[in-house]
Amino acid sequence: MSEVVEKTVKKGLALGASGVEAHYSIARNVEVKIESNEISDASLRINRSLHIAVFLGKRLGFSRTTDVSAKGIENAVENAYHLASSSNENPLWKKLPSPRPFPSVRGTFDERIYSFEPDNAVKLAKEMLSEARKDSRVSIPGGLVSLAHGETHVANSLGVLGSDKGTGISMELMAVAKNNGEVGSFALAWEASRKLDLNPVEIGREAATKAVESLGAKKIESLRGTLILDYDVAVEFVSALSEALNGDMVWRGSSPLKDKVGQEVAVSFFSLVDDGTLDGGVSTSLFDYEGVPRMRTILIDQGVLKGFLHNTYTAGILGVETTGNASGFLSVAPSNIVVSSGDWGADEMVKNVKRGLIVKRFSGYMRPEDGVVSGSVKQAFLVENGEVKHPVKECMISENLYALLKNIAGMSRIVRKRGQFTVPQVMFENVSIVG
Amino acid sequence: MSEDLAFRVLKEGTRLGASYVEVRYQEGATTSLRVRKGVVEASSVSTFKGMGIRVLKEGSWGFACLEDLTLEKVIEAANSAVKLASSSSGSRSRKAEIAKVNPAKDRVKTKVIRIPSEVSIEEKLGIVFDADKAVWDKGENIVDDSIIYADYSGKKLFLTSEGTEIEADEIRTYFAVQVSAREADRVSPAYEAIGGTTGFEIIERNDPVKMADEVASRAIRLLDASVPKGGFSTCVLDNKIVGLLVHEALGHTAEADFVLSGSILAGKIGEQVASEYVTIVDSPEPAGANGWMRYDDEGVKARPVKIVEKGVLKGFMHSRESAAIFGVEPTGNARAQSYSHVPLIRMRNTYMEAGDWDPEEIIRETREGFYLKGSLGGQADSNGEFTFSVQEAWRIDKGELVEPFRGVAISGSAVEVLKSVDAVGKDLKIISPGNCGKFQWVPVDNGGPHIRARMIVGGGL
Numbered sequence: 058m059s060e061v062v063e064k065t066v067k068k069g070l071a072l073g074a075s076g077v078e079a080h081y082s083i084a085r086n087v088e089v090k091i092e093s094n095e096i097s098d099a100s101l102r103i104n105r106s107l108h109i110a111v112f113l114g115k116r117l118g119f120s121r122t123t124d125v126s127a128k129g130i131e132n133a134v135e136n137a138y139h140l141a142s143s144s145n146e147n148p149l150w151k152k153l154p155s156p157r158p159f160p161s162v163r164g165t166f167d168e169r170i171y172s173f174e175p176d177n178a179v180k181l182a183k184e185m186l187s188e189a190r191k192d193s194r195v196s197i198p199g200g201l202v203s204l205a206h207g208e209t210h211v212a213n214s215l216g217v218l219g220s221d222k223g224t225g226i227s228m229e230l231m232a233v234a235k236n237n238g239e240v241g242s243f244a245l246a247w248e249a250s251r252k253l254d255l256n257p258v259e260i261g262r263e264a265a266t267k268a269v270e271s272l273g274a275k276k277i278e279s280l281r282g283t284l285i286l287d288y289d290v291a292v293e294f295v296s297a298l299s300e301a302l303n304g305d306m307v308w309r310g311s312s313p314l315k316d317k318v319g320q321e322v323a324v325s326f327f328s329l330v331d332d333g334t335l336d337g338g339v340s341t342s343l344f345d346y347e348g349v350p351r352m353r354t355i356l357i358d359q360g361v362l363k364g365f366l367h368n369t370y371t372a373g374i375l376g377v378e379t380t381g382n383a384s385g386f387l388s389v390a391p392s393n394i395v396v397s398s399g400d401w402g403a404d405e406m407v408k409n410v411k412r413g414l415i416v417k418r419f420s421g422y423m424r425p426e427d428g429v430v431s432g433s434v435k436q437a438f439l440v441e442n443g444e445v446k447h448p449v450k451e452c453m454i455s456e457n458l459y460a461l462l463k464n465i466a467g468m469s470r471i472v473r474k475r476g477q478f479t480v481p482q483v484m485f486e487n488v489s490i491v492g
Numbered sequence: 493m494s495e496d497l498a499f500r501v502l503k504e505g506t507r508l509g510a511s512y513v514e515v516r517y518q519e520g521a522t523t524s525l526r527v528r529k530g531v532v533e534a535s536s537v538s539t540f541k542g543m544g545i546r547v548l549k550e551g552s553w554g555f556a557c558l559e560d561l562t563l564e565k566v567i568e569a570a571n572s573a574v575k576l577a578s579s580s581s582g583s584r585s586r587k588a589e590i591a592k593v594n595p596a597k598d599r600v601k602t603k604v605i606r607i608p609s610e611v612s613i614e615e616k617l618g619i620v621f622d623a624d625k626a627v628w629d630k631g632e633n634i635v636d637d638s639i640i641y642a643d644y645s646g647k648k649l650f651l652t653s654e655g656t657e658i659e660a661d662e663i664r665t666y667f668a669v670q671v672s673a674r675e676a677d678r679v680s681p682a683y684e685a686i687g688g689t690t691g692f693e694i695i696e697r698n699d700p701v702k703m704a705d706e707v708a709s710r711a712i713r714l715l716d717a718s719v720p721k722g723g724f725s726t727c728v729l730d731n732k733i734v735g736l737l738v739h740e741a742l743g744h745t746a747e748a749d750f751v752l753s754g755s756i757l758a759g760k761i762g763e764q765v766a767s768e769y770v771t772i773v774d775s776p777e778p779a780g781a782n783g784w785m786r787y788d789d790e791g792v793k794a795r796p797v798k799i800v801e802k803g804v805l806k807g808f809m810h811s812r813e814s815a816a817i818f819g820v821e822p823t824g825n826a827r828a829q830s831y832s833h834v835p836l837i838r839m840r841n842t843y844m845e846a847g848d849w850d851p852e853e854i855i856r857e858t859r860e861g862f863y864l865k866g867s868l869g870g871q872a873d874s875n876g877e878f879t880f881s882v883q884e885a886w887r888i889d890k891g892e893l894v895e896p897f898r899g900v901a902i903s904g905s906a907v908e909v910l911k912s913v914d915a916v917g918k919d920l921k922i923i924s925p926g927n928c929g930k931f932q933w934v935p936v937d938n939g940g941p942h943i944r945a946r947m948i949v950g951g952g953l
Binding site for chain 2: 087089090092093094095096097098099100101102103104105116117118119120121122123124132133136137139140143144145146147148149175176179183196197198199233235240241242243309310311313386387420421422426427429431432433435450451453455491
């Protein structure tokens with residue numbers, strides 16, 4: 058299949074391009090959907106997409122196509138060429154990446170997913186659904202079991218050539234509990250893996266437990282106290298932070314961290330790494346979108362900012378090396394983000410709280426541009442004198458992401474993998490909660 | 493060629509025992525241009541062709557899609573779809589049925605004056621460059637911008653084993669300005685877009701340079717605004733926030749699939765869910781709106797749904813399957829993002845109908861509260877609880893706008909907030925273009941007039 062990208066590069070050069078990059082992906086995905094307490098449908102998707110970049114010096118043009126016949130490739134290369142010739146020069150563009158050896162990665166391909174029968178996907182969905190429905194108060198608005206395998210091929214006119222393949226599975230379930238006319242806050246449980254190792258019963262049980270425990274929510278008075286972010290909310294927090302560590306936001310001047318390399322930006326026990334080679338990581342691969350080898354990049358080390366995530370374009374603008382985080386033409390994205398673990402046992406954290414909240418879902422926004430964290434807490438529980446009292450409703454928090462980073466009071470010893478993020482629970486003191 | 497393949501698939505599906513087969517073939521091209529600070533950063537042309545096959549067998553759905561459109565591969569895909577339907581049929585407690593519709597044979601075309609694919613790249617780029625220049629002309633507080641132009645033209649062919657044959661030509665045009673201003677640690681983003689099922693004339697009818705100038709001015713103006721203290725307040729909401737409220741907070745809870753899963757509106761038809769001044773509609777009209785359509789992705793003729801009339805819950809939005817469960821006529825709300833997606837119950841253009849207040853009069857008659865204008869997005873739950881981030885806010889004191897604010901978020905429960913509505917403006921506006929991401933992305937619009945209601949206002953950093 059790598060002949061598709063090789064042909065594309067040749068075609069672009071023959072047209073007179075000074076540089077060409079091609080990226081071809083094919084994926085086969087089986088999905089079983091749950092809707093309104095039923096398995097609603099099962100689908101098979103076979104998708105493919107060829108992406109082309111054509112360079113005429115510093116003029117750039119891009120195209121995509123689903124048609125990889127000789128004629129399809131030719132048309133798409135011509136489309137990109139035409140756009141490049143209609144564009145003006147991008148003075149920020151430096152060069153395409155040169156070939157470099159790829160790392161060896163583990164745990165990205167599971168033969169059992171590759172040869173999986175759709176019938177078995179239905180079975181997994183059924184197990185997850187029936188576990189969640191054991192409690193008659195629980196209703197399931199939606200859910201999904203998805204198994205995929207795919208391959209990626211990349212080539213450029215400087216000699217980069219790579220092929221990679223991988224598998225993945227993800228399962229998610231939404232649950233809502235109803236009791237005596239009360240509708241609880243909706244709960245979500247999900248897991249993703251590269252191997253066939255997810256437990257549908259556990260995911261079903263987690264969704265149901267979360268939905269039921271949010272019943273009986275009470276309004277509370279505004280308070281200032283401890284805030285514990287459970288894993289899913291810690292992911293949102295770290296995800297907003299990783300946007301501010303994105304080289305694209307940095308060179309554009311919209312990341313508040315842009316001039317802070319070498320400075321303390323978080324408490325000394327907080328470290329954060331982007332690891333594109335993590336064993337079995339959801340985003341682990343041999344190379345990024347541009348064919349640059351994946352690597353491990355330390356972004357925050359013991360509270361000190363070390364650097365940012367880059368592709369060739371943003372690295373070129375800022376005069377640094379790419380970190381192998383290209384996610385599309387000119388765009389940058391984290392691979393696997395791993396946060397250091399803390400030294401608190403899970404119960405220990407709650408026991409330490411005089412008055413505060415533990416939050417399992419957050420509905421609002423965490424804005425990396427200025428750090429504004431504003432929104433309602435959902436699946437949140439009042440904790441008083443070391444005991445979880447009751448779920449709360451209509452509580453808002455408004456804080457600042459960067460101030461919170463320096464105000465972390467503790468992190469849990471146990472970290473959990475949620476898709477591409479590995480995070481601990483995170484605790485803050487002296488947070489204002491509006492009831 | 494593609495039509496022949498589609499008919500072969502219908503035959504194959506039926507031969508394999510499916511009680512219903514539908515085929516969607518789509519092809520199209522999107523051109524998009526993005527300029528920042530005088531430089532074309534990304535310009536692209538994406539072309540696609542693909543087919544989606546959905547079958548109903550033994551009361552269960554199966555679906556397959558592909559882009560490799562050879563006879564062998566599409567027949568294989570039809571077989572997979574039927575096999576997938578069979579594999580899940582045993583686990584359903586309720587067999588899927590679809591409400592009857594009269595098979596339609598029709599050809600639908602988007603009405604456009606200037607076909608965007610016939611406009612040169614140079615002309616499109618010229619407009620984008622001018623708007624970009626207008627942004628940077630606003631001075632040193634501007635730190636980043638993106639001026640985006642995009643158009644789409646495509647063809648959709650929809651066939652069913654019941655005899656429906658619909659061919660639709662679709663055209664969309666879109667233009668957006670994103671600006672970020674900064675002073676010291678304060679940043680303020682601002683955004684505005686125009687677009688819909690329309691040709692290049694939408695660009696010519698609006699003034700992109702003026703729009704860019706206004707967005708940049710707003711971003712700079714907001715740098716000086718402070719953030720308010722939180723609390724429960726009377727709020728006057730502009731058309732955009734009302735649009736978000738009726739779509740995100742109420743609309744989703746009136747989608748029949750969410751109703752079946754126990755949304756806050758389940759079992760409440762005929763009950764008061766809003767104040768008597770409130771009427772909310774989801775409509776396939778008007779022409780040009782982002783959610784405009786003649787037929788949905790199940791081939792059902794689209795019709796308006798009165799969700800709330802004078803405060804009373806009247807009806808839900810349906811697919812053929814949910815209509816069969818509820819024993820009502822389907823409404824034409826089943827929509828799919830593309831051939832690669834299964835249709836889901838989705839909104840089209842959702843809005844609150846106009847009342848009889850002059851919008852300025854609503855502010856004048858408000859003793860204390862906030863005037864909230866524009867939004868940067870939001871979220872809502874199936875129980876109607878919502879949180880929206882507001883673009884611009886002013887404190888109202890004795891009918892006057894006295895102090896500007898930024899960084900405001902509002903939250904509340906849709907039904908409680910709608911029950912508190914005591915003034916509805918005459919100024920109904922449908923805001924284009926919107927986008928809704930309930931598992932899949934589909935173009936929608938929403939809107940309404942200015943209204944007054946009570947809710948939680950957050951901020952207070």
